[in-house]
Amino acid sequence: MASLKPFAALLPKPELAAQICELPYDVMSSEEAREMARNRPLSFLHVSKPEIDLPPGIDLYGQEVYARGRENFERMMAGGSLVQDSRPAFYLYRQIMGAHAQVGLVAAASCEEYIQGTIKKHEFTRPDKEDDRVRHIEALNAQTGPVFLTYRASEAFDGWVREMISKAPDVDFTAQDGVRHTSWRLASPEAIQMVESTFSRIPTLYIADGHHRSAAAARVFQSRHGAGQSSRFLAVVFPHNQMQILPYNRVLKDLNGLSPSQVLERLAKVFDMSSKPGRPVPARKHEVGFYFQGAWRSMVFRQELTQVSNPVEGLDVSLLQKHVLAPVFGVDDPRTSKRIQFVGGIRGSKELERLVDHDGQACAFSMFPTSIEDLMSIADEGGIMPPKSTWFEPKLRDAMFCHRISQP
Numbered sequence: 001m002a003s004l005k006p007f008a009a010l011l012p013k014p015e016l017a018a019q020i021c022e023l024p025y026d027v028m029s030s031e032e033a034r035e036m037a038r039n040r041p042l043s044f045l046h047v048s049k050p051e052i053d054l055p056p057g058i059d060l061y062g063q064e065v066y067a068r069g070r071e072n073f074e075r076m077m078a079g080g081s082l083v084q085d086s087r088p089a090f091y092l093y094r095q096i097m098g099a100h101a102q103v104g105l106v107a108a109a110s111c112e113e114y115i116q117g118t119i120k121k122h123e124f125t126r127p128d129k130e131d132d133r134v135r136h137i138e139a140l141n142a143q144t145g146p147v148f149l150t151y152r153a154s155e156a157f158d159g160w161v162r163e164m165i166s167k168a169p170d171v172d173f174t175a176q177d178g179v180r181h182t183s184w185r186l187a188s189p190e191a192i193q194m195v196e197s198t199f200s201r202i203p204t205l206y207i208a209d210g211h212h213r214s215a216a217a218a219r220v221f222q223s224r225h226g227a228g229q230s231s232r233f234l235a236v237v238f239p240h241n242q243m244q245i246l247p248y249n250r251v252l253k254d255l256n257g258l259s260p261s262q263v264l265e266r267l268a269k270v271f272d273m274s275s276k277p278g279r280p281v282p283a284r285k286h287e288v289g290f291y292f293q294g295a296w297r298s299m300v301f302r303q304e305l306t307q308v309s310n311p312v313e314g315l316d317v318s319l320l321q322k323h324v325l326a327p328v329f330g331v332d333d334p335r336t337s338k339r340i341q342f343v344g345g346i347r348g349s350k351e352l353e354r355l356v357d358h359d360g361q362a363c364a365f366s367m368f369p370t371s372i373e374d375l376m377s378i379a380d381e382g383g384i385m386p387p388k389s390t391w392f393e394p395k396l397r398d399a400m401f402c403h404r405i406s407q408p
Contacts, residue, residue, distance in 0.1 A: 001118070001199070001200050001201065001202065001203055002109075002110075002113065002118060002119070002151070002199045002200070002202050002203070002204070002205045003110050003113065003196075003199070003200065004090075004105070004107035004108065004109060004195065004196065004199045004235075004237065005088075005107060005108045005110075005196070005232060006088035006089050006090045006107065006108070006186075006187075006192050006195075007088050007089075007107070007108040007229065007232065007403055008084065008085040008086065008087055008088050008089070008404075009085050009089070009091060009106070009401040009402060009403065010077070010082050010083070010084050010085070010142065010401070010402035010403075010404055011082065011083055011084075011085055011170075011171070011400075011401060011402075012081065012082060012083075012171065012399055012400065013080060013081050013082070013083055014170060014171045016042060016081050017171045017173050017181070017400070018173035018174070018175065019040065019042040019043065020042050020043065020044050020076075020081060020082070020399050021044060021173075021175070021181065021397040021398065021399045021400050022036070022043055022044040022045050022048065022397060022398050022399065023395050023397065023398070024048075024145055024395055024396065024398055025045075025048040025049050025145060025398065026129075026212075027344075027395060028049075030049060030051050030052060030056075030060065031056075033045045033049040033052050034052040034056075037052055042076070042081055044076075044144070044398050044399035046069075046072040047069050047072045047073045047076070047140070047144060047398075047399070048069070048136075048144060048145065048398050048399075050065050050066070050068040050069035050072055051065050051068075053068055053072070054068060060132075061128075061131070061132055061135070066135050066136060066138075066139035067139065069136065069139055069140060070139045070140055073140050073142070073144075082399070082402065084404075085185075087187060088187075088192075089185050089186055089187035089192075090105060090106065090107055090186040090187075090191065090192060090195050091105075091106035091107075091183055091184065091185055091186060091401060092104070092105060092106070092161060092164055092165055092183060092184040092186065093105075093106050093181070093182075093183050093236055093396075093400060093401070094165060094180075094181075094182045094183070095179055095180065095181055095182075095394045095396075096179065096180040096182075097178070097179045097180075097244075097393060097394040098178075100244050100393075100394075101242075102238055102242040102243065102244065102394075103161055103165060103238070103242065104236040104237055104238040104396075105161075105195065105236065105237045105238075106146070106183075106234075106235070106236050106237075106400075106401050107195070107235055107236075107237060108229070108232035108233065108234065108235070108403060109147065109149065109205065109214075109232060109233050109234075109235040109237075110231065110232060111217055111218045111221035111222075111230070111231050111232065111233055112221075112231065113205075114214050114217075114218050114233070115218055118203075118204060118205065119149070119204075119205045119206075119207065119214070120204055120205070120206050120207065120379035120380065121207045121211055121214070121379065122206070122207065122375055122378055122379045122383065122384060122385045123207075123211045123384060123385060123387070123389075124211075124384055124387075125211050125212050125215045126212070129212045130212055130215050130216050130219065132212075132216075133212050133213055133215075133216030133217075134216045134219050134220060136216075137216055137217065137220050137405070138220060141404060141405055141406045142402050142403060142404045142405060143213070143217060143233055143234040143402065143403045143405065144234075144398055144399060144402045144403075145210070145213055145234070145396075145398045146210065146213075146234045146235055146236045146396050146400075146401065147207060147209075147210035147213045147214045147217075147233060147234065147235045147236075148207070148208040148209035148210050148235075148236060148238070148392060148396055149205045149206065149207060149208060149210075149235045149236065149237040149238070150205070150206050150208045150237065150238050150239070150240045150243055150372065150376075151199075151202050151204070151205050151206065151237060151238075151239065151240065152202070152204075152239075152240055152376070153239030153240055153241045153242075154198060154202070154239070156198075157194075157198045157239075158239060160194060164184060164186065164191070165182075165184055167184065169182045169183060169184050170183050170184055170185050171183045171400070175397070179394045181397055181400065183400060183401075199237075204380070205235075205237065206240075206375065206376050206379050207379075208238075208243065208372075208375070208390070208392055209390075209392050210235075213233070214233060217230075217233035217234075218233075220405070221233075224405075227406065228405050228406035229403065229404065229405045229406065230405045230406070232403070232405075233403070234401060234402070234403035236396055236401075240372050240373075240376065241372075243372045243392065244392065244393055244394075245369045245370060245371070245372060245375075245390050245391065245392055246344065246345030246346055246369055246391040246392070246393050247282075247345040247366065247367040247368060247369045247370075247391065248317070248342055248343070248344060248345065248367065248388040248389060248390060248391045249342070249343045249344075249345060249352055249364060249365060249366050249367055250320065250325070250340060250341075250342060250343075250364065250365040250367070250388075251340070251341045251342075251343055251352060251355050251356070251361050251363075251364045251365075252325075252329055252331070252339060252340055252361065252362050252363050252364070252365075253338070253339040253340070253341075253360075253361055253362060254339060254362050255329070255362050255363070256328065256329045256330040256339075258328070260292070260293060263292070263328065263363075264292075266327075266328045267290070267299065267324065267328070270299075270301065270302060270305065270323045270324055270328075271288070271299035271300055271301060271302065272299070272300045272301075272302060273297060273298075273299050274297065274298045274299070276298075277295070277296065278290070278295070278296035278297040278298035278299075279296060279298055280296050280349035280352070280353075280366055281349060281366060282298070282366060282367065282368040283368075284368060285316065285368050285371075286300055286301045286306055286316060286319070286368070287299070287300050287368055288300075288301070288316065288320065288365055288366065288367060288368070289349070289365070289366030289367075290363065290364070290365055290366075291349075291352050291353060291356055291363060291364040291365075291366065292356075292362075292363040292364075294357065296349075296366075301316070301319050301323075305319060305323060306319065310383075311374060311377050311378050311381065311383065312378055312383045312384070312385060312386075315370060315374060315385065315386065315389060316367055316368055316370070317367060317370065317385075317386045317388070317389050318386055320365060320367070321334060321386055324365075325340065334386070334387055334388070335387050341355075341361075342387075342388040343355070343364075344391040345367075345369065345391050345393075346391065346393050349366055352364035352366060369390070369391075370385070370389050370390050375389075375390065
């Protein structure tokens with residue numbers, strides 16, 4: 001069973017939250033972060049991507065980068081823009097993005113349960129990215145970016161949450177990208193008991209996003225033997241029926257030596273291809289949009305290819321890799337190939353068109369989103385999804401809540 005615990009969060013000063021809280025460190029380049037934080041001294045990017053305060057070209061994994069992050073973090077605490085909560089609490093975190101709203105529980109999750117598999121993962125991690133997060137946690141003595149977890153929804157708990165968020169919030173702001181972020185503190189003994197008892201009956205939590213953060217937290221826990229608060233990691237836990245998954249699209253650099261007619265001929269052996277003008281956004285599972293030579297084509301995987309018993313092999317991203325990217329375009333390992341790039345669905349089909357029409361790429365595949373039910377089923381079976389299978393939106397903001405694992 002899942003054991004979520006309250007913790008005393010380090011929080012942004014409410015009136016400064018809009019200036020402080022930022023997108024996760026891994027959804028932008030250093031150059032983009034440097035521009036986003038320009039003339040914004042309170043931006044948390046000075047902590048989460050501290051290379052922006054050092055000369056361009058510096059080693060991103062050098063000790064001076066982590067040291068600058070710690071210096072900036074300590075300055076924000078000393079200056080009062082980040083404030084330590086007085087006692088342990090749970091928190092509710094609502095995000096509104098257009099017509100979509102989701103409310104998650106902010107809590108300290110168990111590193112031991114992550115290691116044992118009660119908190120299930122569905123992706124491999126890269127050692128270099130794990131190492132980076134370990135160094136960042138160690139430098140700050142804190143986890144500043146939450147792991148995005150989900151669970152099979154409980155109607156009774158959802159009703160209680162709706163009652164809690166009817167009260168006045170502690171923090172409420174709308175970010176520059178139009179996403180509204182609101183939080184509530186749950187510190188009463190009754191509220192804490194309600195949360196702990198509810199999740200003590202929930203058998204499994206699933207990592208939606210944040211595999212490297214959770215793996216790094218577990219490594220710090222093991223190296224510190226659970227000292228301080230290192231046995232727990234910062235998480236926001238959402239019910240599965242509130243999750244919004246966007247597609248993770250694919251763009252190819254070249255045609256692998258094939259002519260345009262050869263490409264279309266080979267694709268016709270994999271897909272039923274419509275003769276009508278295609279749509280850029282697929283409407284159902286197993287449909288793929290293909291942008292090539294200035295036009296969209298709608299394609300549906302041939303039925304015999306989708307008749308598989310393994311849920312991983314039945315994912316559209318798996319079918320595309322097995323029957324198209326590897327045999328047709330020669331992309332045998334999408335994790336390491338330089339001939340493919342992945343584009344989050346938040347950027348839309350216009351970004352795919354731009355990359356092909358103006359950035360020299362050869363073609364693009366627009367995917368239908370992987371479902372949360374597929375993700376949970378695969379995780380339950382111990383399966384591993386292909387890289388870049390899901391893109392969750394909206395993104396959790398760094399610095400909305402920080403979890404300090406030891407006091408200076």
